[in-house]
Amino acid sequence: MSLPSSDILTHEGAAPDGNGRVLILACGALAREIAALIRLNDWHHMDLACLPAILHNHPDRIPGAVGEAVEHHRATYDRIFVAYGDCGTAGTLAGTCDDLGVEMIPAPHCYAFFEGTETFQSRSAHEFTAFYLTDFLARQFDAFVIRPLGLDRHPELRDAYFGHYTKLVYLAQTEDPDLTDHAREAAFRLGLDFERRLTGYGDLGPALARQA
Incomplete structure (x- = not known):
């Protein structure tokens, strides 16, 4: 390869x-x-x-x-x-x-280490119907969610993919009103409630600091 x-x-x-x-x-x-x-x-x-x-x-x-x-x-x-x-x-x-x-990084994915892996895992038992975005995904929502799932061509598939979700949680790394607007729009397009949490870089900073 x-x-x-x-x-x-x-x-x-x-x-x-x-x-x-x-x-x-x-x-x-x-x-x-x-x-x-x-x-x-x-x-x-x-x-x-x-x-x-x-x-x-x-x-x-x-x-x-x-x-x-x-x-x-x-x-x-x-x-x-x-x-x-x-x-x-x-x-x-x-x-x-x-x-x-x-x-x-000892974490299941970036959502976990941005929020803090322990915090994320403690929420998971009662937040299993949440769909998560980071700054990157808020910025690249069409390229990484809408188009790969074919929702731009077949919006009727929304329920098949997201029918069991109840809310979109935006884990924000930065204070960026434009990205917050993008994330809120993504929630609207998916028919989900919207929640924003400012996480900063979470566990990513300490993980890199240990390498430094």
Whole structure:
């Protein structure tokens, strides 16, 4: 399997002596947030490489793509950290990371680590009819929800996909009125109640800080 062609590597700066470099290998849906944390904390020895976020539509492909990317970049870095949760891989990604000797975020998915995994899991027993958005998904709702599900062509499928949901919960990483409007509009289009929670970066910041 070849590395996805849209895999990108953005250098935020290396350590002055060229040693101690850390690569954050991340889902493209986290690119803005991780880049912001790198800048905010002056982690000049960290670089960021992102795999396409659309891999989430085929989670069985994530472990292989991550594994190939780790091997592709391993010789250049002292350490690689995988900024993915399990993301629907049923533990396969964690096994891949163990085999490669790299760490990953200990969370089921980005909704959990943005809200705080313990908090998210404590809510799950009574919030199983919620559909979640992050800043990324609020921004890319058509590209990652509407069009892949065919709702742009067949809006009558809405009930088949979302008939058992009751509300859309927007887990906001930033105070952005435009994104809040996008998320509220998404809830309206899906016929769901709307709730917004400002989470910030949640567990993502501490996870990266431990690598720094």
